Amino acid sequence: MMKKKFMAAAFGTMCLALLATGCSSDDPAAPGTSGTTSTIPAGPTLKVVGSPFTTELYGVGLPFDSPYCEQVNTAIKAMIADGTWEAKLDAQMQGVLYTPNAEKNAPENLANEVCDHTGTAALVTSGRLTIGIKFDQPKLGFKNPDGTYSGFDVDVAIYVANALGFSPDKIDWVEAPSRARETMLENHQVDMIFATYSITEARKEKVEFAGPYFVAGQDLLVRGDDDRFTGPDSLNSSDFRLCSVTGSTPAQKIKDTYAKDVELVEVTGYSECVTALLAGRVDAVTTDDIILAGLAAAGTQ
Amino acid sequence: MTQTDVPAGAETVVALRDVQKWFGDLHVLKDINLSVERGEVVVVIGPSGSGKSTLCRTINRLEPIDSGTIEVAGEPLPAEGKDLAMLRAEVGMVFQSFNLFAHKTILDNVTLGPIKVRKTDKVTAREEALQLLDRVGIRSQADKLPAELSGGQQQRAAIARALAMHPKLMLFDEPTSALDPEMINEVLDVMTDLAQSGMTMIVVTHEMGFARRVADRVVFMSDGEIMEEATPEEFFTNPVTDRAKDFLAKILQH
Amino acid sequence: MEAFFDYLGRYWEFITQRDSDGDLIYNILGAFWVNIQLTLWSGLLALVLGTVVVAMRISPIASLRAVATAYTNIFRDIPLTVVILMMWLVVWTQLGVTFGGKMITDFFVLAVIGLGLYHGSFMAEALRSGVNTVPLGQAEAARAIGLTFMQSARMVVLPQAFRGAVAPIGNTLIALIKNTTVASVGAVSTETSSTMAGMIEFGPQFIFLIFLTFALGYVAIVIPVGTLSTYLSRKLAVKR
Numbered sequence: 001m002m003k004k005k006f007m008a009a010a011f012g013t014m015c016l017a018l019l020a021t022g023c024s025s026d027d028p029a030a031p032g033t034s035g036t037t038s039t040i041p042a043g044p045t046l047k048v049v050g051s052p053f054t055t056e057l058y059g060v061g062l063p064f065d066s067p068y069c070e071q072v073n074t075a076i077k078a079m080i081a082d083g084t085w086e087a088k089l090d091a092q093m094q095g096v097l098y099t100p101n102a103e104k105n106a107p108e109n110l111a112n113e114v115c116d117h118t119g120t121a122a123l124v125t126s127g128r129l130t131i132g133i134k135f136d137q138p139k140l141g142f143k144n145p146d147g148t149y150s151g152f153d154v155d156v157a158i159y160v161a162n163a164l165g166f167s168p169d170k171i172d173w174v175e176a177p178s179r180a181r182e183t184m185l186e187n188h189q190v191d192m193i194f195a196t197y198s199i200t201e202a203r204k205e206k207v208e209f210a211g212p213y214f215v216a217g218q219d220l221l222v223r224g225d226d227d228r229f230t231g232p233d234s235l236n237s238s239d240f241r242l243c244s245v246t247g248s249t250p251a252q253k254i255k256d257t258y259a260k261d262v263e264l265v266e267v268t269g270y271s272e273c274v275t276a277l278l279a280g281r282v283d284a285v286t287t288d289d290i291i292l293a294g295l296a297a298a299g300t301q
Numbered sequence: 302m303t304q305t306d307v308p309a310g311a312e313t314v315v316a317l318r319d320v321q322k323w324f325g326d327l328h329v330l331k332d333i334n335l336s337v338e339r340g341e342v343v344v345v346i347g348p349s350g351s352g353k354s355t356l357c358r359t360i361n362r363l364e365p366i367d368s369g370t371i372e373v374a375g376e377p378l379p380a381e382g383k384d385l386a387m388l389r390a391e392v393g394m395v396f397q398s399f400n401l402f403a404h405k406t407i408l409d410n411v412t413l414g415p416i417k418v419r420k421t422d423k424v425t426a427r428e429e430a431l432q433l434l435d436r437v438g439i440r441s442q443a444d445k446l447p448a449e450l451s452g453g454q455q456q457r458a459a460i461a462r463a464l465a466m467h468p469k470l471m472l473f474d475e476p477t478s479a480l481d482p483e484m485i486n487e488v489l490d491v492m493t494d495l496a497q498s499g500m501t502m503i504v505v506t507h508e509m510g511f512a513r514r515v516a517d518r519v520v521f522m523s524d525g526e527i528m529e530e531a532t533p534e535e536f537f538t539n540p541v542t543d544r545a546k547d548f549l550a551k552i553l554q555h
Numbered sequence: 556m557e558a559f560f561d562y563l564g565r566y567w568e569f570i571t572q573r574d575s576d577g578d579l580i581y582n583i584l585g586a587f588w589v590n591i592q593l594t595l596w597s598g599l600l601a602l603v604l605g606t607v608v609v610a611m612r613i614s615p616i617a618s619l620r621a622v623a624t625a626y627t628n629i630f631r632d633i634p635l636t637v638v639i640l641m642m643w644l645v646v647w648t649q650l651g652v653t654f655g656g657k658m659i660t661d662f663f664v665l666a667v668i669g670l671g672l673y674h675g676s677f678m679a680e681a682l683r684s685g686v687n688t689v690p691l692g693q694a695e696a697a698r699a700i701g702l703t704f705m706q707s708a709r710m711v712v713l714p715q716a717f718r719g720a721v722a723p724i725g726n727t728l729i730a731l732i733k734n735t736t737v738a739s740v741g742a743v744s745t746e747t748s749s750t751m752a753g754m755i756e757f758g759p760q761f762i763f764l765i766f767l768t769f770a771l772g773y774v775a776i777v778i779p780v781g782t783l784s785t786y787l788s789r790k791l792a793v794k795r
Contacts (some may be wrong), residue, residue, distance in 0.1 A: 179752055182759040205760040241658060246739055247752030256574060263658050266744035267643070276648045363695055381615055383703060390701025400696035403793045404715050413710065414700035448794035459696075466700055 045224045045278065046296040050231035052217020052289050054253060055104065058153075059113060059209035060160070061132070061176075061193035063185045067119035068164060068192065072210035075163035076111035079156065085213075088155040092139045093293060100290070104215040113199065113209050124191060129166040131157050132176030132190040136269050139294030141195055149173050152290070156213050157194040178248065182206040196291060198249070218250045219289040221296060223277060229284060232258035241265060241282040243273035250287045270295055312339050313375070314470050314501045315360055320369035322355065329355050331525040333369065337470075342502045344512040344533075347522035348548060353505045354397075356522070357474045360503065361392045374469055390418050393463030397475040399455040401447035401462070407434065408443040411462045419466065426465075433461040437491050453484030457491055464495075471495065473504040509552065513537055521545050566761045570754070570768070586750040587772050593666060593735040593746065598728055600671030605678025609716075610708055612679065613686060623679070630676035635669075635737050642669040643741040659745065666738035670731065677727045685720025686712065690795075718791040725784025729777050747772070 060072050079085045089100065133153050134141030141153040158168050176184055176195045184190050185207045196216075199209045222229050229235060235242055236259035244251035246266040255264055265282055267273060273285040274295050285292065315337040322330035329352045337343050345353045358364040359371060362378050362385060371378045373392060379385045402410050411430040415421040421429075434440045437457040439450070447455055456476055463471060473492065477485045489511050496502055496515045506512065512519055512533055519536040521529040523544045529536065540546045572580050579585075611623035630638070642665040646652045654664045689712055697707035736748040743749070747769055754765050 179755045182762060202757065203759050206762070246744060246749045247754070247756045249756060252753065252757070260576075264744070265658060265662075265742050266739075266749055267742045268640075268740050272644060272648075275644060279648050279651075281648050281651065361699060363699065381704075386698070386701050386703045388701075389699055392699075394696075394699040396692060396696060396699075398690075398692050400690070400692035402693060402696070402711055403795050404718065414702070417706055417710065418701040446794060462696075462700065 046221055046274070047224050048289060048292045048296060049220050049222055049229055052101070052219045053232055053258070054218040054250075056196075056216045056218065056288050057199040057212035058194075058196055058214040058216060059199040059211035060213065061181055061185050061195070061197045061203075062191075062208040062210060063121070063188055064117045064208050065119055065121040066117075066192070066208060067121055067123055069115035069117070069119055069208055069210045071164055072160055072192070073111045073113065073115070075160040076156070076211060076213050077107070078163065079159045079213075080107050080110060084159060085156070088159075089152055092150075092152045092155070093297075101215060101217065104217075109215060110212055111210070113211055115208065115210065116204070117208050124166075127166075128170050128172055129161050129164070129192075130172045130174055130190045131161065132174045132181065132184055132193040132195055133157065134177075134195045135175045136271060137196060137291055137294055138298035140291060142294075143173075143175075151294070152214070153194040153196065157192075160192075160194075178245070196288060214290065216288040216290045218253060218286060219292055221274075221277065221285040221287075221292040222283065223280075226283070232286075235259040235262045235284060237261055238263060240284070243267065243276055243282040243285045244287060245270060245273070248287065254286055271298075274298075313337070314339050314341075314373065315503070316370075316372045317356075317359075318370045318372075320359065320366050320371060322352075322359065322364065322366050329525050330359070330366070333527060335520065335527065335530075337501060337503060339469075339501050340499050341517045342496045342500075342504065342515055343518045343520055344516035345503065345505045345520045345522060346507065346509070346512060346548075347528075350524075351522040352525040353522050354474050357472050357503060357505045360470075360472055361389050361394055363394075386418070390414070390466050391469045393466060393468035393471040395456070395459050395463055395471065395473045395476050397478050399447070399452070399459045399479075401455055401459055403447055406444050406446060407439070407450070407458045410447070410458060411465045414462065414466045430461070430465055433464055434458070436494075437461045438487070451484060452480045453487045456480065456484075456488045460488075460491055460495070470501045470503070473502065473506065475505050475507070477506065477508060507552075509537070521548070523548070563764075566758075566764045569758050569761060581750055581754050582745070583747075583750060583768065583772070586745060586747040587776070589663075589743070589746040590732070590735040590738075591776070593663070593670060593738055593743075594728075594732050596667040597670035597674060597735070598731055600667065601674035601678045601727070601731065602724075604671060604675030605682050606713070608675065608679035609682040609686060610713070612683060613708070613712070615704060627676045627679055630673050631680075633673075635673050635734055636740055638673050639666060639669045639737050639741040642666065647742075659743075662738075662742045662744075666735075666741045666743050669741060670735060670738070674727060674731045674734070677730070678724065681723035681727050682716055682720050684723050685716040685718070688719030688793075689715045715793050718793050721788035721791055722784060725781065725788065728784070729780055732777055732780065733773060 062069055062072070133149065133151070135143040137151065140151040141149070142151045143149055158171070161171055162168070174190055176190065176193050181193055181195065181197060182203065185193060199212060220229060220232065220235075232254050235254065238261045241263045242254060242259070243265045246268060251264055251266060254262070265276070270285065270287060270291065273282065276282045277285050285295070313336050315335070317333050317335045320330055320333035321328070333356060345356065347353050355364055359366050360373065373388060376388070379388060401407070402413065405413065408427070408430055411433060412423070412426040415426040415429065416423060431440060431443060434443055437460055439454050439457050442450055442454055442458070447458070450458065476492070477488050480488065485508070489508060492502070492504070492511070493515050516533050519531060519533050520527055521536065528542050529540065529545050536545070537549065540549055570581050570583060574580050608623045608626055611619040614620060643662065647661055647665055653661050693715065694707055694712050697711040702710065736746065738746050739749040739752070751765060751769050755762055758765065
């Protein structure tokens with residue numbers, strides 16, 4: 001019950017943030033070069049700087065005993081092969097001119113997770129698939145005001161579900177907050193998770209992964225007119241303020257490795273970070289680059 | 302209605318004129334006209350629901366009135382505020398349920414008023430309080446809490462508390478109605494003593510013996526009205542109104 | 556069985572790991588201390604606010620009563636999460652309110668204010684129920700000897716009301732202790748639920764033990780408070 005109220009509040013804030021930035025219709029800057037760096041040009045108010053300094057493999061979370069692991073991998077490969085993957089990605093990132101790291105996202109690097117566990121559970125017989133996604137990450141996993149869901153995670157999920165025999169109207173979408181993902185899979189509250197879910201060794205002790213279906217990397221989001229920062233090292237001063245989500249990997253990474261002195265703000269959702277960034281109260285927001293791209297796009301609409 | 306002769310030069314301590322009060326639709330006080338001179342002991346009697354307690358409580362404005370005037374020592378009753386508090390300091394009240402401050406000792410109960418309202422110093426207040434407690438016969442209970450005393454002792458303490466303020470007038474709202482029979486007399490004795498010392502008293506009670514012995518005037522109320530006023534002699538031997546006759550017939554059976 | 560002890564051993568290593576400066580990465584005890592500090596400060600604020608509000612509530616002045624009732628209704632009806640969120644998102648972010656340089660101080664103070672405002676309304680209601688244990692006759696007797704409203708409240712009614720309100724105040728305090736975890740929504744990142752989130756993110760294989768750790772920590776704090784509250788409510792009750 002509290003979660004719902006909080007989500008309403010966070011969502012309301014998101015709307016506030018969108019209103020605060022106003023509607024701007026500037027042309028996006030020239031497309032970034034495809035190659036080893038992903039440059040995400042500015043919306044007029046927010047931009048992503050530097051090159052990604054980590055590698056995050058977004059996988060499909062599955063319970064250990066899921067019978068679908070191999071099939072998911074096959075479906076992802078198919079999605080890449082027939083061009084849907086690229087088309088969907090471009091469609092989501094339109095207006096932001098986000099170019100994913102082509103090298104890292106080469107077909108041979110995707111959908112190559114070994115399905116370690118034999119799926120002993122029965123196939124889903126109810127005719128419906130329950131899929132966990134994020135509700136608050138624009139362009140990736142987002143619940144729209146009208147109750148529909150959109151984003152790249154959602155697109156991949158729909159394609160994979162279709163390949164497994166479930167049409168889009170047979171999917172039940174559930175919110176999978178970061179802290180709850182493992183528990184939700186273990187308890188079979190969801191059949192699979194597409195929620196910017198990075199594959200890590202620690203998590204593999206609890207859940208199975210198929211994929212990855214995307215390779216992202218941690219990066220920084222700053223105000224469009226702010227040229228002080230070029231990468232994580234440039235944040236290393238106690239005068240600077242960095243925002244991220246409570247307990248998330250990106251926040252810890254920067255503090256441990258790159259910028260020990262920076263003042264870290266940990267909040268409940270990225271939309272709050274963006275609000276604070278736009279209001280000038282923090283200097284940078286950090287998380288995976290594709291998430292930042294989505295936030296930047298939402299912030300400039 | 303006959304009245305006792307008032308000594309020349311006596312002052313009117315309380316004067317109620319044309320007082321009316323309603324509780325919602327219920328007319329609880331009708332056309333009340335009453336005045337009490339200094340040194341008088343007026344006993345108000347009547348059946349339950351006659352309005353006698355309400356009457357008593359309007360005099361120190363624990364109950365407000367809807368129309369009419371009430372004057373205490375010549376001054377009309379002020380509205381809620383400092384003036385009213387000052388006036389209440391001059392009017393002592395003894396309640397049916399004693400209402401001693403439960404979290405304070407008996408001694409503290411009695412000294413609270415003088416210290417905080419009269420600004421008496423603690424030592425003097427203490428001395429006077431102990432004298433008063435002696436006078437009502439419970440000096441040995443001074444350091445106890447009210448819950449440790451019997452009903453009769455508590456009521457005597459309440460009387461001492463009211464007297465500590467050196468009031469011009471004492472109001473008694475059914476002071477013995479909540480007491481066990483064996484304790485009624487100890488309280489009535491204190492009240493008799495007080496009356497003989499010249500205190501102006503208005504006493505609402507069912508104790509007819511007390512009324513006969515101590516009252517200068519008896520006021521009989523019924524259904525919110527003052528039906529009869531007379532000396533105790535006249536009232537108890539020759540009641541005029543049927544209502545009074547009826548009442549006396551019933552209560553004087555035992 | 557051996558596997559279980561091995562699992563516990565790995566959990567122990569997980570929670571005692573230190574960073575390059577030698578500080579604990581997951582400072583669990585430090586996190587509880589933050590929550591305790593939040594409790595102490597906001598509890599004090601809530602109690603003070605509650606007392607002021609209940610005095611206004613029982614005063615003879617109608618406008619004061621109206622303000623007190625409005626405050627109580629507003630803060631009982633807005634979820635705590637929204638209050639804390641507003642402190643961080645509106646007061647700090649949009650209005651730029653700050654209390655000296657460090658952000659962590661800002662967030663702590665704002666969380667204390669948010670928690671205090673919210674629980675002040677419950678304290679006021681707890682005290683009001685305490686006031687209701689005081690028979691009307693006490694206030695009447697106080698006024699009858701010439702004490703003003705303030706004097707009567709201060710010397711007769713409120714002392715008894717407080718003693719009669721110990722149990723509901725204790726209950727509000729217990730709720731407050733647990734509610735301090737909501738401060739994480741207000742960017743207070745060193746308290747327990749934020750620390751717990753970090754631990755879950757990096758140690759998802761220990762998720763059950765992590766929950767158990769924090770649950771037991773709160774039990775250890777709340778049980779003594781509850782016991783003390785019950786004991787005091789009996790000891791301090793005004794004998795009538």
